[in-house]
Amino acid sequence: MKNLIYLAAGMIFLFFAQGCQDKKGKNYNQINDDQDGIAFIKNGIEGGLMEIKASGMVITKSNNHRVISLAKMIIDDHTQFGDDLEKLKTDKKITEADSISPAHQLQLNDLEKKKGTEFDKAYLQMIVVDHEGAVKLFTSASANTDSKIKKVATQNLTTIKMHLDSANAICISLK
Known part of the structure; x- marks a missing residue:
C-alpha cells in the first residue's frame, strides 16, 4: 500500500513537472518570437x-x-512595406520614433557626394547589401508565430528578392 502511494505521488509529481516545463518552454519561445517580431518591425522600417x-x-x-526605374519601384514598394510595418508597430504598441541609423546616414551622406556612374554603382551596391540583409530578416520573420508578422514578412519577401535580383543585374551591366 505504501509503495502504491509513493508511485502515485511520483506520477503526479512527474505530470505536473512536465506541464511546468512545457509552459516554460512555450513562454520562452513566445518571448523570443515577440522580441524577434519587434526587431523585424524596427529594422524593416529603418x-x-x-x-x-x-x-x-x-x-x-x-x-x-x-x-x-529600379529606384521608383523601390520607393513605391517600400512605401507600402512601411505602411504594413507601421500597422504592426501600432499593434505591438511600439512607441519609438522611426529614424535612420547613424551608419545608414553615413552611407547616404557618402552617396550624395558621388556623381554619374560612380553614383549609380554606389547606389546599387548599397541596395544589394541592404536587400541581402532584408531577405534574411524577412525570411526569419516569415517563421514567426505571430500571424500578422508572418503574413507581412511572407507577402513582401518575393518583392524584396526581386529588388535584389534587379539591382544585381543592373550593377553587373554597368561599366
Whole structure:
C-alpha cells in the first residue's frame, strides 16, 4: 500500500513537472518570437526609410533609366512595406520614433557626394547589401508565430528578392 502511494505521488509529481516545463518552454519561445517580431518591425522600417531616401536621390542625380526605374519601384514598394510595418508597430504598441541609423546616414551622406556612374554603382551596391540583409530578416520573420508578422514578412519577401535580383543585374551591366 505504501509503495502504491509513493508511485502515485511520483506520477503526479512527474505530470505536473512536465506541464511546468512545457509552459516554460512555450513562454520562452513566445518571448523570443515577440522580441524577434519587434526587431523585424524596427529594422524593416529603418531599412525601408534608408532605401526610400537613397532612391529619392537617384531620381534627381542619375541619368541611367534602368537605375531610375529600379529606384521608383523601390520607393513605391517600400512605401507600402512601411505602411504594413507601421500597422504592426501600432499593434505591438511600439512607441519609438522611426529614424535612420547613424551608419545608414553615413552611407547616404557618402552617396550624395558621388556623381554619374560612380553614383549609380554606389547606389546599387548599397541596395544589394541592404536587400541581402532584408531577405534574411524577412525570411526569419516569415517563421514567426505571430500571424500578422508572418503574413507581412511572407507577402513582401518575393518583392524584396526581386529588388535584389534587379539591382544585381543592373550593377553587373554597368561599366
